[in-house]
Amino acid sequence: MNLSPAVTELIRALCCMPGIGPKSAQRIxxxxxxxxxxxxxxxxxxxxxxxxxxGHCSCCRMLTEQDxxxxxxxxxxxxxLLCVVESPADVAALESSASYSGRYFVLNGRLSPLDGIxxxxxxxxxxxxxxQDDQLKEVILATNPTLEGEATASYIAMxxxxxxxxxxxxxxxxxxxxxxxxADGSTLSHALSGxxxx
Amino acid sequence: MNLSPAVTELIRALCCMPGIGPKSAQRIxxxxxxxxxxxxxxxxxxxxxxxxxxGHCSCCRMLTEQDxxxxxxxxxxxxxLLCVVESPADVAALESSASYSGRYFVLNGRLSPLDGIxxxxxxxxxxxxxxQDDQLKEVILATNPTLEGEATASYIAMxxxxxxxxxxxxxxxxxxxxxxxxADGSTLSHALSGxxxx
Ligand SMILES: [Zn+2]
Ligand SMILES: [Zn+2]
Numbered sequence: 001m002n003l004s005p006a007v008t009e010l011i012r013a014l015c016c017m018p019g020i021g022p023k024s025a026q027r028i029x030x031x032x033x034x035x036x037x038x039x040x041x042x043x044x045x046x047x048x049x050x051x052x053x054x055g056h057c058s059c060c061r062m063l064t065e066q067d068x069x070x071x072x073x074x075x076x077x078x079x080x081l082l083c084v085v086e087s088p089a090d091v092a093a094l095e096s097s098a099s100y101s102g103r104y105f106v107l108n109g110r111l112s113p114l115d116g117i118x119x120x121x122x123x124x125x126x127x128x129x130x131x132q133d134d135q136l137k138e139v140i141l142a143t144n145p146t147l148e149g150e151a152t153a154s155y156i157a158m159x160x161x162x163x164x165x166x167x168x169x170x171x172x173x174x175x176x177x178x179x180x181x182x183a184d185g186s187t188l189s190h191a192l193s194g195x196x197x198x
Numbered sequence: 199m200n201l202s203p204a205v206t207e208l209i210r211a212l213c214c215m216p217g218i219g220p221k222s223a224q225r226i227x228x229x230x231x232x233x234x235x236x237x238x239x240x241x242x243x244x245x246x247x248x249x250x251x252x253g254h255c256s257c258c259r260m261l262t263e264q265d266x267x268x269x270x271x272x273x274x275x276x277x278x279l280l281c282v283v284e285s286p287a288d289v290a291a292l293e294s295s296a297s298y299s300g301r302y303f304v305l306n307g308r309l310s311p312l313d314g315i316x317x318x319x320x321x322x323x324x325x326x327x328x329x330q331d332d333q334l335k336e337v338i339l340a341t342n343p344t345l346e347g348e349a350t351a352s353y354i355a356m357x358x359x360x361x362x363x364x365x366x367x368x369x370x371x372x373x374x375x376x377x378x379x380x381a382d383g384s385t386l387s388h389a390l391s392g393x394x395x396x
Contacts, residue, residue, distance in 0.1 A: 039214030
């Protein structure tokens with residue numbers, strides 16, 4: 001291959017994206033350079049801005065460039081419900097199912113002692129503070145039905161129990177071992193309405 | 199959906215890439231922001247550099263940040279052969295088939311009078327200059343076997359004829375209507391060796 005250094009480096013960098021191999025990366029690089037430089041500039045600007053400004057909501061740990069995200073600051077959301085999920089993608093999936101109107105808490109990970117991921121690494125100290133909210137009545141555990149997801153849910157269930165709050169586990173219609181992120185809206189809707197006490 | 203403006207804008211911008219829909223764009227955005235910020239910075243830097251520096255080789259019109267690309271400046275390439283292709287992706291495909299050692303000319307398009315794309319828009323004035331090279335003996339037409347690709351090949355064949363040079367059309371083993379870019383190396387190798395005079 002005799003592509004120029006800048007084009008070669010661009011193709012290599014585009015492979016940082018999940019699901020994009022060298023062949024797709026090359027097609028994307030040629031497309032942006034040949035046919036859509038404006039799109040390429042939009043991408044550069046949006047990515048640069050997001051990398052420099054997007055962090056985690058100090059209240060729910062969702063990805064946001066704001067100190068407090070829109071869901072946390074909205075007065076329309078039900079403050080008696082708190083749904084704990086592993087990732088921002090899970091929040092996005094639940095929001096697009098339009099079957100949940102409570103608050104969220106995003107772990108951005110799961111407990112994994114072997115990998116050195118303990119309670120503070122997934123923000124459970126921040127969650128502890130959230131559990132002291134007087135309006136809160138029920139915590140819905142929506143971690144993934146994997147070994148580590150279940151262990152994380154059990155750990156949080158103990159924290160919730162100490163605060164004498166209701167605690168439920170989302171009812172998974174999705175296959176065990178699957179990922180919440182990829183469930184369709186109707187499955188997610190059933191999973192929420194079929195939740196049972198822990 | 200309640201994603202923050204910066205994250206929403208990033209997802210929208212990532213959809214500029216061919217083959218990337220909103221769902222994939224969201225997965226990529228979350229991945230880069232949550233798990234691979236270094237990869238995101240590599241992408242931003244590489245894309246910004248490429249957009250600002252990569253243009254077309256003044257000799258063959260291939261994508262490059264150099265004035266003259268590596269293939270054109272290499273003394274190892276056979277200057278008696280000139281292969282005319284529609285896009286940089288076609289050059290990449292032919293190079294990885296390792297069955298061609300001559301020079302290239304990249305049209306970056308094809309004749310399309312209805313879309314207002316005439317000879318100068320695909321660099322045929324630059325090609326005219328290339329045809330005056332004393333070392334050149336044969337022009338290989340490797341435009342795609344589409345209606346516009348064939349019309350472009352016919353037009354260039356007339357230019358080559360006036361210069362009294364040999365002119366051949368690449369032998370396509372690929373299905374008519376298909377794209378050169380996606381042919382495998384062995385198909386491309388056969389197509390090159392089976393070329394016939396126009
Ligand atoms: Zn928040
Ligand atoms: Zn060149």
